[in-house]
Amino acid sequence: MHDTIRNQFEQDGYVVLEDFLRPAECDEIKAAGIELAKNVPETEQKTVFATTNEQDIQRTKDDYFMNSNDKIRYFYEERAIGDDGKLKVDPAEALNKVGHALHLLHPIFRCYTYSDRVKAVCHQLGFKEPAVVQSMYIYKNPRIGGEVVPHQDATYLFTEPIPPLGFWIAIDDATIQNGCLWMAPGSHKSGVHRRLTRNPDKEPAFIYDRPAAVYPESSFTPVPVSKGTCILIHGNVVHKSAHNKSPNSRHGYTFHVVEKKDNNYSPENWLQEGEGAPFLNLYTTPQMV
Ligand code: FE2
Helix, strand or coil, X not given: CCCCHHHHXXXXXEEEECCCCCHHHHHHHHHHHHHHHHCCCCCCCCEECCCCCCCCCCHHHHHHHXXXXXXXXXXXXXXXXXXXXXXXXXXXXXXXXXXXXXHHHCHHHHXXXXXXXXXHHHHHCCCCCEEEEEEEEECCCCCCCCCEEEEXXXXXXCEECCCCEEEEEECCCECCCCCCEEECCCHHHHCCCCCEEECCCCCCCEEECCXXXXXXXXHCEEECECCCCXXXXXXXXXXXXXXXXXXXCCCEEEEEXXXXXXXXXXXXXXXXXXXXXXXXXXXXXXXXX
């Protein structure tokens, strides 16, 4: 049978789309990402984003994260900030990521999110009323870019019965050395293994409903890709990425799409639709404001 992206998506839980963006388009996005890193407003607090320490929860940090749905906010690498709260490394290489409303607030990211190519993929996967709900520019900077432990995106963004869809676009070549994605093919067929939910007015602000699942190393396969490749990620597929120990950056642009038609968006997700962060229908939203 002819292997469509839908067949492959259903079989493996991810699909690799080479040449999704042209090199010059990646260069434009990369310049925008670097520009953001070079111009972090003085007023921004220095908040670390790391997936390795689940106990590292503080109210201010959680608020900064939780209220980033309609803003462009800056999250640092754990290794970039000293005990005195000051940067230990070049500010241009200190960020873990920027998020979560680039698709709404930044003209370049908006343009590449609400594109005909993205719409075509959603059509092909059968989305009736897809909405982009969050976006992130991920730096994975040389030597400092931290690992992302095995997880399912649906742990953080739970929708049922139709799980969310991630677009992950390599802005640099992603290699085993600089921390490419590792996927567990077929793992999306085993449901959602745990959820992170809001814990209103209490400490901590988010709670997991159960401990992290343990996955055998052998279930993961590395997916090195060249710049411009898009990896489509099923919300329930288990994936991870390693610490970037190389001298090369591994920038990426990623955003998530949820089905709005006949689908429930959990009110317990950290990310909620807001006045400044509407979940706009991808098919009818223009690329330019
Ligand atoms: Fe993920």
